[in-house]
Amino acid sequence: MRSELRGRVGADPATARPPIRSVCHARPECVQKTECQYSTDNAGVASSRPKLQISPDDLPVPEVLRRMVVRGEVAWFLFSPQVTWMQVMDAYSKLKAALASDGDLLVISHPGSRSDSSSWLTVRRLISVDEAMRLRDRLEALVAEYRALAHRLAVLYREHIEPAGERGEECPNPLEIDGESWWWHEHGAHCLFADQGDDTDIEIEVNTYHPDKIDPYFLLLYAESTDRYQDIHTACLEGIHDMDRMLNLTAIL
Incomplete structure (x- = not known):
């Protein structure tokens, strides 16, 4: 995986x-x-x-x-x-x-x-207005959950990964913090995190400087990786195009 x-x-x-x-x-x-x-x-x-x-x-x-x-x-x-x-x-x-x-x-x-x-x-x-509005509450919950986790992982990045890089040292990968194990891959302003837990398989792209920022593509990947939002993922037959349209139609951001 x-x-x-x-x-x-x-x-x-x-x-x-x-x-x-x-x-x-x-x-x-x-x-x-x-x-x-x-x-x-x-x-x-x-x-x-x-x-x-x-x-x-x-x-x-x-x-x-x-x-x-x-x-x-x-x-x-x-x-x-x-x-x-x-x-x-x-x-x-x-x-x-x-x-x-x-x-x-x-x-x-x-x-x-x-x-x-x-x-x-x-x-x-693309997804219809009626279908997007039917899923509005679920999409709002997805965005809130994504942002909460992104904030937590951005702190982990700033406290462990970034300082190690500035010192020219290697940061452990996966990173073990508070009983959690996260595989990470830094690229530009983003860091991809993957949960190493036995019962989970979560992937999330985090803007390490602006964790509130929502990218439709990264949000869809997160929804795909968790079993809690399969209705959102299934509704996005046209991938990022449907996710972007839903975010615009529901005016959540």
Whole structure:
């Protein structure tokens, strides 16, 4: 488990979600702006992109997109390599504006890489206002618990880990304090702590200078690591995007 935890430092925030999802690849029917009769395939968090390449003019009209993008599925639109990034961003801006009336839909642009110059857009349906408000009390409890633990661990950091580093000494890892055992990994202004208890497996990223600060990604990872907030974690089908939307809709912070 510790090796898995170490590997998560700096991980892609989009992977902080339930492990198996369905992905809608933009089928020719969708590209032709007709009723979308797409199929889905089970894919992991590193879903493959569709092979069908399109131009910005081939994007479905907003009415079709609203029908095809359902909760828990992602619509992918892969552009041909001839489409420039400027054209992609223009298509992104127009699509985002066209879907603005549907606050649940999120449009994201993705640049190509050195090995694959094709750029693409994804459209995701985020958690609804009603669902976010239903979970408001649970989310508020999660934030309060996260902050309380973050404050306690920030004190541990300042009293033990930071002074040892300033003296050029190694601080024990895991660190045994008041009957608790915490594995830690310092990186920048944050320190990742993992509970070494027999009955717990908690992970929490702490801003060591501002422990009250809430990062949606780190909050979601904490919710995932404890069995007390599985309802929150399960509701975040779109990972950090859903968590960020919930925090904004409920105005907890």
